[in-house]
Amino acid sequence: MTTSPEIILITTLAEYQTRFWIPVAQRLRDAGREVQLLAFDDRSAEMATEQGVPVVNMYRTGLQGSAPVEDQGAFAARVIDYDLDGTNFLFSHERVTFGIRSTAALRRRFMIYSNAMELVLDQLAARGQRAIVVQELGGFLSVIACFYAAKKRGIRNWFIEPSFFRGRLYYTPDSFTAPDTMGIPADAISADVRNYLDQTLKQRAIVIPQKDRHQYSAAFNKIANARNARRLVEKLWDQFALGKHQEFGHNLRHARAHAAMAVGATRLRKLYRPMPETPFVYYPLHVPADMALTLRSPEYLDQVATIDFLLRTIPDTHALVVKEHPAQIGAIPAGRLFELARRFDNFILLPPQTNNYAVLGRADAVVSVNSKSGAEAVLLGKPVIVMGDAFYRSCPLVFAVDRLRDVPQRLREALHSQGFDPAKAAPYFETAWRKSFPGELYIDHPQQLDTFAASLVSAIAEPPAAS
Numbered sequence: 001m002t003t004s005p006e007i008i009l010i011t012t013l014a015e016y017q018t019r020f021w022i023p024v025a026q027r028l029r030d031a032g033r034e035v036q037l038l039a040f041d042d043r044s045a046e047m048a049t050e051q052g053v054p055v056v057n058m059y060r061t062g063l064q065g066s067a068p069v070e071d072q073g074a075f076a077a078r079v080i081d082y083d084l085d086g087t088n089f090l091f092s093h094e095r096v097t098f099g100i101r102s103t104a105a106l107r108r109r110f111m112i113y114s115n116a117m118e119l120v121l122d123q124l125a126a127r128g129q130r131a132i133v134v135q136e137l138g139g140f141l142s143v144i145a146c147f148y149a150a151k152k153r154g155i156r157n158w159f160i161e162p163s164f165f166r167g168r169l170y171y172t173p174d175s176f177t178a179p180d181t182m183g184i185p186a187d188a189i190s191a192d193v194r195n196y197l198d199q200t201l202k203q204r205a206i207v208i209p210q211k212d213r214h215q216y217s218a219a220f221n222k223i224a225n226a227r228n229a230r231r232l233v234e235k236l237w238d239q240f241a242l243g244k245h246q247e248f249g250h251n252l253r254h255a256r257a258h259a260a261m262a263v264g265a266t267r268l269r270k271l272y273r274p275m276p277e278t279p280f281v282y283y284p285l286h287v288p289a290d291m292a293l294t295l296r297s298p299e300y301l302d303q304v305a306t307i308d309f310l311l312r313t314i315p316d317t318h319a320l321v322v323k324e325h326p327a328q329i330g331a332i333p334a335g336r337l338f339e340l341a342r343r344f345d346n347f348i349l350l351p352p353q354t355n356n357y358a359v360l361g362r363a364d365a366v367v368s369v370n371s372k373s374g375a376e377a378v379l380l381g382k383p384v385i386v387m388g389d390a391f392y393r394s395c396p397l398v399f400a401v402d403r404l405r406d407v408p409q410r411l412r413e414a415l416h417s418q419g420f421d422p423a424k425a426a427p428y429f430e431t432a433w434r435k436s437f438p439g440e441l442y443i444d445h446p447q448q449l450d451t452f453a454a455s456l457v458s459a460i461a462e463p464p465a466a467s
Contacts, residue, residue: 007034008460009120010455011146013247018044020442026055027453033244038120040142040247044248048159057115058142061244065115068090069108078114080456083147091296093139096124096301098250106141113145121153128291131149132460134334136159136441137172139291143249149177158460163436164375164391164429165196171435176295177371181435182395185427193433197379197426246446265330271341272351275362280319280348281411282363283307284356288331289333297388299404300369304336306404310367311344315415323350323359341364365414367407374398379429381422383414 004232008028013017018039024049025035037055039045048055067074079087091106100106124131134144137159150157151174159172164181167323172179235251238244250253285303286293293301301305304316307322314320324332329352340347350359360366360376365383368374370390377384385397385407393400397420399410 005034006132007036007124008090009036009038009131011133011135011137011143012048013040013138013140015041015043015047017442018047020444022048022051022053022445023449024453024456026051028457029447031453033457034126036120038117038146041249042244042246050279056120058113060117060118062112062114064121067111067115067118069111069115072107073096075107075111078111082114082227084148087317089295089298090144091141093289093291094141094300095138096289098295099253101319101408110145114140114149115149117146117149121149121155121367125153133157134456134460135159139176139292139295140247142457155374156188156345162441162443164372164432167438167440168433168436169439169455169459170391171456176291177230177390178296178389178393179435180394181391182393182428182430186430187417187433189426189430190433193426193430196422196433200376201357202381204355210337213362221304236243245396254304261328261330262454263330264332264334267334268324268330268337268349271334273348274313275318275321275350275359276348276352278319279317279319279363279364279417281310281314281367282321282323282359282373282377283310283367284323284359284371285325285328285332286369287372288326292388293365297369300388304332304340306369307340307347309404310407311340311347313411314346315412318364318415319348320344321348321359321363323356324352325356326352343416354422364410369412379422381419382423383417383419385410385414391432392428395425396408397425397428 003226010025012021017458018037021037025037025073028035035054037044037053038058039048039055040058042057042059045055045057045060055200057075063069068077074381084246087107087110091103091110094106094109114412121131129261131150133146133155137143141198147157149160157174157177161170161172170179170181185307196209235246239249239251244403283306288303294305297347303430306322324330337349341349356373357376357380360373360380360382363382365385366374366377367385367387368377369388370386370393374386374390375392378392378397380396385405386393386398386400387404392398397416399417401407437455439455440448443449
């Protein structure tokens with residue numbers, strides 16, 4: 001049998017993603033690569049078809065798959081087939097993000113999407129065609145089902161996520177874990193990295209991927225935004241009047257969550273305190289339901305519980321300073337934070353507008369699960385205790401822990417270490433830079449699309465890392 005050229009399978013979960021992937025697919029096709037989009041909402045499938053881009057409507061295809069989506073026996077067989085040790089953990093991201101309580105609903109969703117992926121891969125195998133899967137990193141069942149169906153057949157899956165560096169991305173093969181970018185320091189520092197680090201310290205600005213910038217506005221502004229309101233009406237009409245399937249179809253819950261954030265942000269204004277003049281340790285809050293917590297570091301998903309533990313074990317000489325993630329102001333329930341303030345006078349919640357680098361510069365140490373703030377602290381020469389699965393965890397300059405109970409001892413060691421010369425961190429950031437690729441997700445400017453498409457081809461051509 002003659003083997004056909006390798007095909008790139010790209011998942012797309014929503015219209016804003018599809019508007020990006022269509023021109024990327026067209027550029028890849030012009031470069032001689034075959035591409036097929038795997039669309040998880042009806043509008044995305046329609047958009048790709050209209051533009052002449054090969055696409056599979058994964059929801060509709062999965063409903064017609066050979067394995068009945070409601071059959072628990074079929075579900076159990078698929079769990080065994082994918083060599084999964086149960087599914088509660090894999091389902092946890094959607095439980096948290098969408099508030100789905102029903103295990104049966106999650107199982108059905110998983111079966112629909114795995115059915116579709118099995119059919120896609122069966123058809124390719126029948127043609128003797130090899131495949132590569134490309135996905136934005138995420139914890140949704142669409143992504144998970146495609147990953148495990150591909151893994152069963154030995155098909156490579158490349159996960160894309162923003163890197164520490166503005167305008168650059170990490171491509172991680174065959175794993176949800178954070179890329180290991182700092183294990184071995186580079187032997188020389190390039191001018192690009194030196195300039196980047198110097199400018200970052202000069203500008204004192206956090207790294208925000210362009211695709212996420214709209215999230216960095218007050219919750220009330222998101223609600224009052226006319227475009228957001230119009231888009232919500234359009235999505236509700238599609239969903240309930242036209243019966244269109246949407247992967248992110250929990251529109252009313254999403255709107256209620258933003259309303260709750262606006263209320264929470266208003267309440268928390270009474271709790272904000274200025275940065276203290278006395279010694280403190282800094283804990284930057286993470287995005288509450290991000291997969292960096294739900295799947296990569298699930299033991300720290302309840303951040304209020306983590307803060308409570310830190311407040312009970314921190315050295316008497318220091319306060320614990322906490323700041324909300326700028327994209328999720330008001331997302332942590334205000335009542336729980338007020339309870340911490342009632343019980344602990346060493347708890348300080350900063351106004352969210354406080355410059356992150358100003359806080360890092362004043363902190364004696366930083367405790368982080370896997371936030372980029374931890375890497376920024378390393379850049380400043382500050383001692384960092386990293387608790388979770390972070391891309392900088394393997395850097396010898398940080399104090400890594402495997403269990404929360406080990407944090408107090410490591411924190412004391414960090415506070416006695418007095419930090420280090422920031423110049424020692426530069427070789428590790430050089431290594432992290434070399435393992436990243438230029439590009440931004442979901443930015444449809446022609447030049448950005450050209451850069452991304454070229455980087456994608458280069459990244460997926462990389463050989464597997466040695467184990």
